[in-house]
Amino acid sequence: MATALEAAAGVMRGDSRAAVSSFARCWGAQQSVALDVIVTPDSSVVIHPETVVTRALRLIDSVNTSTNCLHTTVGFGILVHKLTKLTGTVPAHIASTTAERCSAFSYRSGVIGLLLRTNELDAAIAYHRELEYSALLQRNEIWSLGTFGGDIPQTPQLILSGKPRLTRTAANVIADVTDLNDAYLYYLVTTAVPVLLSYDPTFGAAKDKLAQAISERMENGITNRNARKASATLISSLR
Structure with a gap:
């Protein structure tokens, strides 16, 4: 929570370097929850979270x-993700059409924020x-999920050392299968899980356990037909 508050303080001062540095230290499940507590209107610990946003x-x-350094990559990506998740709009200049690590990471960050916000x-x-046609996005997907979960160390250039x-x-993925919306479920079963x-x-x-979690999700009801079909397909491949 202290690091999340430091990030918010950097934002309020307009100090992009300090803010991004603090955001970069908020990569992980518990840290992400702390950031949400700072900026989510219904649960914020600050008086005017909308001002921070x-x-x-x-x-x-x-x-x-442009430096493409690791701290900037992660910190900027988290900033993009949280803003997209709050506003439902990805910043206009965020795109995947580049070979740079920072752009790949921020592009994915925006997509995940959009899925969680809009269920599109x-x-x-x-x-x-x-992702199907980009080796960089595929590597970034593994690196992002693996480092967020703490199984893979944060390394420069999205390097995946060892297996x-x-x-x-x-x-983490199994918990998300249970808890998150249909669009995010579709992303998990068609993209994240196959790449992992x-x-x-x-x-x-x-x-x-993954197959069981998906089966239970299907039993509890999946509104989107495409998400249900993709879930059934993945279960078959797992078994």
């Missing part, structure tokens, strides 16, 4: 992403198509 929107264009299946479909078992990452399986075929020794 407004200042952050102004700040985003002043971040120097088209956004998940478009991201899946982009550790993705135990904590698998647990290409890296760790055992899925953190949790393939059976």
Whole structure:
């Protein structure tokens, strides 16, 4: 929470370097929750969270992403993700059409924020198509999920050294299968899980748990027909 407050303070001062540096230290499940508590209107610990969001929107264009350094990549990506999740709009200049690490990470960050905010299946479909033809986006997907879960160390240039078992990452994905909306579920079963399986075929020794979680989600009801069909397809492949 202290680091999340430092990030908010950097935003309020208009200090992009300090803000991004603090955001970069908020990569992980618990840290993400702390950031949400800072800026989410219904649960914020600050008096005027909307002011933090407004200042952050102004700040985003002043971040120097050309350095492509690791802290900037992660910090800027988190900023993009949180703003997209809050506003439902990805910053206009965020795109995947580049070979740079920072752009790939921020592009994915915006997509995930959009899925969580809007539940738009088209956004998940478009991201899946982009990833199919981009080795960088595929590597970024593994790196993002694996580092967020703490199974893969944060390394420069999205380097994937070795092939550790993705135990904590698998647990995070299984929890998301249960809890998050249909568009995000579609993203998981069509994009995230297949890419993670290409890296760790055992899925953190949790393939059976994943299949069970998807089955239970289907039993509880999946409104979107495409998400239901894709979920059934993945279950068949897992078994």
